[in-house]
Amino acid sequence: MIYTVTFNPSLDYIVEVKDFKQGVVNRTNDEHIFPGGKGINVSIVLKNLGFDSVALGFTAGFTGIEIEEKVKAHGCNTDFIRLESGLSRINVKLKSNEESEINGQGPSISKESLDKLMVKLEALTEEDILVLAGSIPTSLPEDIYENILKRLADKNIRVVVDATKDLLLNVLKYHPFLIKPNNHELGEMFGVTLKTNEEIITYAKKLKDMGARNVLISMAGDGAILLTEDGREYFSKVPKGTVVNSVGAGDSMVAGFIAGFLESNELEKAFKMGVATGSASAFSEELAKKDDVLRLLATI
Template sequence: MIYTVTFNPSLDYIVRLDSFKTGTINRLKYEKILCGGKGINVSIVLKNLGVSSIASGFTAGFTGEEIERQMKNEFNCSCDFIHLSAGNTRINVKIKADSETEVNGQGPNIPQQSIDALFAKLDKLQNGDYLVLAGSIPNTLPNNIYERILERLYHKNVNFVVDAEGKLLLNVLEYKPFLIKPNNHELGGMFGKTLTTPEALIEHARILQQRGARNILISRGGDGAILLTEKGDCMSCAAPTGTLINSVGAGDSMVAGFLAGYLSSADYKTAFRMGIAAGSASAFSENLAVMEEVDTLMKQITI
């Protein structure tokens, strides 16, 4: 079974307009409210690709209730969230105009008893399960929460998937995560560098492999992606052709596509192709990728 954890979920208020100007009234051309958060996005895309998962994390208040309603009723996803007694799950505003602007909320306080409740749920994972830890953590959680979870479950041979930045990611490498997915900017940031060429990205990704990461999927936006596998293979692929409509969730969709492809084939090349197709399908749509879109784009992809 695949489990996803989103520590800081959100309701995303997505708006589109021709141009956005500060200090005045702006009229929208499009608006939509969607449940958001990296782990939540992974669960939704997995379901769209025919793979079941259980989404967990923390929810609070009326916004948390709406997240769970959407997950269950609109996306048919299984949920096992921990409900906080105070506060509200955050609202993030995504403004799509001549450029993209985001205003992200803070999120509720997470008390120790709720952290303990999450640990109790994760302790039930079994050998061979997949655990996806994705995204930022609120400032009310200890900054080593990812590390504590992997250390706690390491002896169970759980396959960890970690999509996070900086120290959140670097500090878990010793627990040999099955997959990490930095983008090119995040990978460079871990080394205090700007990495502009495939050769530089591969060189620095291999350092992360030496520190414990089994497979490394590097997303490069419109330039495609690179995969380094635990078998020693290195693959690259250009992005398929399409018009960027909404970049939110594209990286999460790539993770979901990779997992769906690997679980159906046990083949990293197939997983890589499906990951690229799913990430691109979400980027080329107002919504997250669905199977028909992924199948169409996979025909364009050459590894």
């Protein structure tokens, strides 16, 4: 089974205002509410591609109930831990002449609640895949990802990590199966600005040297690069299409990679599937659907 962890899920309230003006009443032209969070996005796209997963994490209050209901409505399995107080966050995304976001803080997660999650994770076996994705709330220790991989180190679980800076760097010694920074995040880890594919590959190799088995670098409209554990390097341009909404495209790439690998057991095919799936989400208002993914896959 595939398990995804979203520590701080959200309701994403996306509103479109034709000509937003500060200091006055504005009315929306369009609005949508989606369940948000990188792990949740991975679970939803996996389901769209025909793969079951279990979405783990923490929810609180009436917003947490709505998050769970919306995730289930996508056909996903959930096993969230309910917190006794607080509210799961609402993230407001305003689309107008410019795009703006206001992200909520989310509830406080106690040690007792975190221990409940650890019990669930320690039940995983080598037959499972674990996806750790996204930022963590301030109530959790900064080394939480590292602690999880340390406790699971002897289980031979294939772990996928999509995180930034120290959250990612500190887990490399536990040899995650796949990591997926984007090119900007990769540069931030080493304090450099990366401008060419050669520079990106050079620094991606450093992540491999530090322990990552496979390194997938997303580069938005410039494509993607994969460095594999057996020393191969792949580059792909993105398929032709119009970017409608880039939110969730990176998470979709992760889901597509996992789906492609499970279908073929081949990293090259997984890479192509990842690129097609990320692109399908970017070219749509919603997360990638299987028919769109397969159509784009044929062009890669």
